[in-house]
Amino acid sequence: MKTQVKALVVGGGAVGTSIAYHLAKAGWEDVMLLERDELTSGSTWHAAGLLPLFNMSFATTHIHKYSVDFYKSLEAETGLNAGFAVVGNLRMAQTDARMDEYMLYASTAETCEVPYQWLTPDEIKQRWPLINTEDLKGALYHHTDGYINPADVTQAMAKGARQRGVAIERKWQADAFHWTGEAWEVTCTKMVEKGGNLVPSDEQIVITAEQVVTASGNHAQSTARKLGIKIPAIPVEHQFIVMDKDPALVEYRQQGGKEHPVIRDADAQSYVREERGGWILGVYEKNAPAVFEHGVPDSFRADLFPLDLERIEEQYMAMIHRIPSCEESGLKDDFNGPICYTPDGNPLVGPAPGMRNMWLAEGFSFGITAAGGTGYYLAQMMVDGEAEIDMASLDPKRYSQSWMTTEFAARKNEECYDHDYILHHPDEERPACRPLRTAPAYDRQKARGAQFGFVNGWERPNYYGPLDAPETFDHDARSFRRGDWWQYAVEEAKAIREGVGLIDATAFTKHVVKGPGATRFLDWFTCNKLPKVGRINLTYALTAHGTTRTEYTIVRNGEDSYYLVSAGAWTEYDADFLRKAAADKMGEFGYIEIQDVTTQWGVFAIAGPKSRDVLREVVKDADPDTVLSNKRFPWLSARKIELGMCPVNAIRVAYTGELGWELHHPIEMQNYLFDLLETAGAKHGMKLVGARAQNWLRQEKSYRAFGNELGRDATPLEADLPRFVDMDKDYHGKQAMLDTGVRAKCVTLLIDGPEDADPWGREALYDGDTKVGRLTSGGYSVAFGKSIGMGYVRPDLAVPGTRLKVKMFDRLWEAEIAQDSPYDPTNAAIRKDG
Numbered sequence: 001m002k003t004q005v006k007a008l009v010v011g012g013g014a015v016g017t018s019i020a021y022h023l024a025k026a027g028w029e030d031v032m033l034l035e036r037d038e039l040t041s042g043s044t045w046h047a048a049g050l051l052p053l054f055n056m057s058f059a060t061t062h063i064h065k066y067s068v069d070f071y072k073s074l075e076a077e078t079g080l081n082a083g084f085a086v087v088g089n090l091r092m093a094q095t096d097a098r099m100d101e102y103m104l105y106a107s108t109a110e111t112c113e114v115p116y117q118w119l120t121p122d123e124i125k126q127r128w129p130l131i132n133t134e135d136l137k138g139a140l141y142h143h144t145d146g147y148i149n150p151a152d153v154t155q156a157m158a159k160g161a162r163q164r165g166v167a168i169e170r171k172w173q174a175d176a177f178h179w180t181g182e183a184w185e186v187t188c189t190k191m192v193e194k195g196g197n198l199v200p201s202d203e204q205i206v207i208t209a210e211q212v213v214t215a216s217g218n219h220a221q222s223t224a225r226k227l228g229i230k231i232p233a234i235p236v237e238h239q240f241i242v243m244d245k246d247p248a249l250v251e252y253r254q255q256g257g258k259e260h261p262v263i264r265d266a267d268a269q270s271y272v273r274e275e276r277g278g279w280i281l282g283v284y285e286k287n288a289p290a291v292f293e294h295g296v297p298d299s300f301r302a303d304l305f306p307l308d309l310e311r312i313e314e315q316y317m318a319m320i321h322r323i324p325s326c327e328e329s330g331l332k333d334d335f336n337g338p339i340c341y342t343p344d345g346n347p348l349v350g351p352a353p354g355m356r357n358m359w360l361a362e363g364f365s366f367g368i369t370a371a372g373g374t375g376y377y378l379a380q381m382m383v384d385g386e387a388e389i390d391m392a393s394l395d396p397k398r399y400s401q402s403w404m405t406t407e408f409a410a411r412k413n414e415e416c417y418d419h420d421y422i423l424h425h426p427d428e429e430r431p432a433c434r435p436l437r438t439a440p441a442y443d444r445q446k447a448r449g450a451q452f453g454f455v456n457g458w459e460r461p462n463y464y465g466p467l468d469a470p471e472t473f474d475h476d477a478r479s480f481r482r483g484d485w486w487q488y489a490v491e492e493a494k495a496i497r498e499g500v501g502l503i504d505a506t507a508f509t510k511h512v513v514k515g516p517g518a519t520r521f522l523d524w525f526t527c528n529k530l531p532k533v534g535r536i537n538l539t540y541a542l543t544a545h546g547t548t549r550t551e552y553t554i555v556r557n558g559e560d561s562y563y564l565v566s567a568g569a570w571t572e573y574d575a576d577f578l579r580k581a582a583a584d585k586m587g588e589f590g591y592i593e594i595q596d597v598t599t600q601w602g603v604f605a606i607a608g609p610k611s612r613d614v615l616r617e618v619v620k621d622a623d624p625d626t627v628l629s630n631k632r633f634p635w636l637s638a639r640k641i642e643l644g645m646c647p648v649n650a651i652r653v654a655y656t657g658e659l660g661w662e663l664h665h666p667i668e669m670q671n672y673l674f675d676l677l678e679t680a681g682a683k684h685g686m687k688l689v690g691a692r693a694q695n696w697l698r699q700e701k702s703y704r705a706f707g708n709e710l711g712r713d714a715t716p717l718e719a720d721l722p723r724f725v726d727m728d729k730d731y732h733g734k735q736a737m738l739d740t741g742v743r744a745k746c747v748t749l750l751i752d753g754p755e756d757a758d759p760w761g762r763e764a765l766y767d768g769d770t771k772v773g774r775l776t777s778g779g780y781s782v783a784f785g786k787s788i789g790m791g792y793v794r795p796d797l798a799v800p801g802t803r804l805k806v807k808m809f810d811r812l813w814e815a816e817i818a819q820d821s822p823y824d825p826t827n828a829a830i831r832k833d834g
């Protein structure tokens with residue numbers, strides 16, 4: 001057995017096997033796959049094997065699409081047939097809201113080149129007469145996916161991997177990981193059988209690996225402990241039952257009837273597929289418990305839990321309603337196995353927090369579907385430095401180590417499981433484990449009607465609803481169209497355009513970067529000129545491929561002292577990259593100190609033509625009339641001011657595009673400041689404003705948002721932000737950015753959409769009948785009285801005045817590319833003096 005490898009992949013389920021295969025395919029020699037038991041002995045062996053292509057996420061849809069195409073090619077490569085039954089996938093809708101949801105799924109599918117069809121209940125009945133369609137509105141049908149044999153596809157990938165030189169070692173468990181500074185020394189223990197259990201023997205070896213990937217499935221908690229980090233991947237029980245032959249189905253097939261597609265009855269929380277003349281029923285039921293919160297016992301190997309029929313009774317009855325002929329079929333077999341979840345249902349794929357050359361591929365709840373694509377894109381990240389799609393939404397660091405716990409992960413994962421088939425509104429907010437991270441003003445905001453969103457654990461007001469709103473108000477207000485919350489956001493947006501509003505931006509990520517090496521480091525790390533002392537700049541840290549890794553507002557507090565503000569959802573994602581880059585460059589640039597001060601500073605953003613008037617009421621200065629004037633406090637500058645008794649680091653910038661300031665204040669003084677501003681603001685009609693209105697307003701100014709327009713799949717030049725890109729200096733990712741050119745360009749569109757809906761930022765853009773791009777943001781513009789969106793189009797079309805179409809609710813709607821910053825293009829409102 002080798003003890004020196006380029007890459008060690010830990011875990012021989014579908015995911016780890018695919019990663020090993022794709023690392024070898026990408027050109028790495030010396031890849032080893034280590035499995036503590038037998039290949040597929042984790043969750044992989046008992047999966048139902050469904051390969052659903054549809055997904056609401058752009059990245060995940062790409063991953064699934066790759067898998068489906070790749071699995072179809074495996075037999076030719078390896079000679080092994082993985083039993084891919086391309087029967088299609090039928091998502092049935094019982095309500096209009098479900099049809100709306102599918103139309104949004106279809107939008108994402110369209111932007112990823114995934115084909116689909118709409119079927120009416122009659123068309124379903126004609127094709128598959130055993131299905132009861134009487135209560136259906138319609139269905140979304142996808143004919144290129146289906147189901148596969150999970151063990152066979154894993155074995156086929158393993159054979160392909162071996163053919164490409166991968167060493168596969170079974171019955172070895174990775175037990176300890178030690179980073180030497182250049183490589184990982186992984187202590188591995190030979191596993192042996194003892195009384196039916198798999199237990200460690202005394203035999204150990206140390207494998208030295210330049211790179212390590214963990215794909216340990218249900219053992220993620222044990223992996224986390226060995227690595228000394230937290231991984232929010234904890235399994236939940238998941239059941240499916242196999243039924244005896246259904247005589248009507250047997251007859252239908254004997255008479256030449258085509259195999260049924262995988263039938264998804266989301267409104268009945270279940271899926272059904274054929275299995276040897278009978279049916280398999282899989283369910284996403286309520287109250288399925290999380291398991292193995294503190295590790296998998298030695299006694300649990302390729303095992304299952306006892307079936308809990310009572311828990312799935314409702315779904316079972318619903319199946320009899322949907323396929324009445326199955327009523328007499330008995331139960332042939334049952335599977336209740338651990339299925340790994342994460343709090344948001346997306347797997348955790350990417351660099352491990354705080355470590356070098358350590359990659360996680362954990363928490364897969366649809367790991368058979370995702371294995372192929374995960375292997376492909378993760379191998380790109382490891383071998384080439386970046387994947388061709390932005391993998392940020394899967395990055396393990398989206399849950400910060402500082403606040404995430406096992407209890408949080410377990411309860412959130414249970415919720416995620418039982419929410420699998422609920423209506424997934426794009427503005428969905430889930431209640432479990434909340435409130436958890438609250439800024440001091442939370443109670444005050446709640447008392448004023450705030451309906452909160454969940455951002456990296458923080459509670460952040462989305463909008464302010466009615467004061468006497470019941471607990472369920474926000475849930476009831478949701479829609480795929482304009483929900484009942486919409487009018488509240490409209491009033492908030494208007495308040496900022498016409499008067500003044502106060503937004504809580506405490507969740508922002510904040511870092512202090514200082515020390516003798518700080519200036520040279522940041523100059524190399526970011527693509528814009530560094531600001532002068534007392535000034536601020538918007539800038540971007542790039543990936544090695546020249547795309548956007550992070551957007552920063554940089555405040556320069558001193559020659560070598562900086563305060564960096566970035567998106568609230570990405571604290572650890574940003575911190576990890578910043579710290580690693582600084583550590584790499586310290587030898588060259590000198591000592592650099594980095595502090596994450598996110599939880600020390602609260603932030604209120606006050607904005608609107610009357611914002612100066614409100615602040616003037618409370619600012620303490622020898623000359624309060626001029627302290628906020630353009631002369632003493634120009635746009636894009638930072639000043640230390642005092643508001644009443646609260647010391648505030650004020651930054652003159654507003655993400656809404658109005659006159660405004662961000663008020664960074666000591667978090668323990670937040671309630672004092674809130675009360676002070678609220679009282680002063682009352683005289684000027686100040687309104688509390690949430691994140692939804694802010695998101696609309698920033699689109700009127702063409703301000704790109706991180707995670708939407710800005711990410712690792714586009715350079716700042718493609719985001720059309722040349723004014724923030726310094727062509728004269730040298731910095732990380734510059735040459736790659738220039739070499740990439742402009743493949744697509746970011747634009748803002750004003751849209752004549754449906755009366756009752758706005759785009760969500762996932763819709764396809766058309767020029768005539770030709771698809772030419774996609775939206776990455778969407779919403780409503782109070783300034784223009786119509787829908788607005790931002791997105792990427794073919795560069796030749798990125799010209800103001802170009803007329804395009806947006807696909808919403810299965811129709812094409814007129815849209816026009818607006819000039820950049822369609823609202824107040826000269827920034828007169830922001831620069832207003834007073």
Ligand SMILES: Cc1cc2nc3c(=O)[nH]c(=O)nc-3n(C[C@H](O)[C@H](O)[C@H](O)COP(=O)(O)OP(=O)(O)OC[C@H]3O[C@@H](n4cnc5c(N)ncnc54)[C@H](O)[C@@H]3O)c2cc1C
Pocket residue numbers: 010011012013014015016034035036037038039040041042043044045046047048049050051172173174175215216217218219238239240335336337338339340361362363364365366367368369370
């Ligand atoms: C009832 C049921 C039905 C399902 N149906 C579907 C479906 O239809 N479609 C779908 O896409 N998904 C389905 N799933 C989910 C799917 O099974 C999982 O997402 C998938 O198998 C995860 O693969 P994996 O490789 O991540 O994990 P696993 O298959 O669990 O593999 C992890 C491997 O790592 C090994 N390991 C762990 N720690 C170590 C260590 N320290 N050293 C060495 N080896 C180690 C384990 O022994 C194990 O073999 C289903 C799950 C269940 C429970």
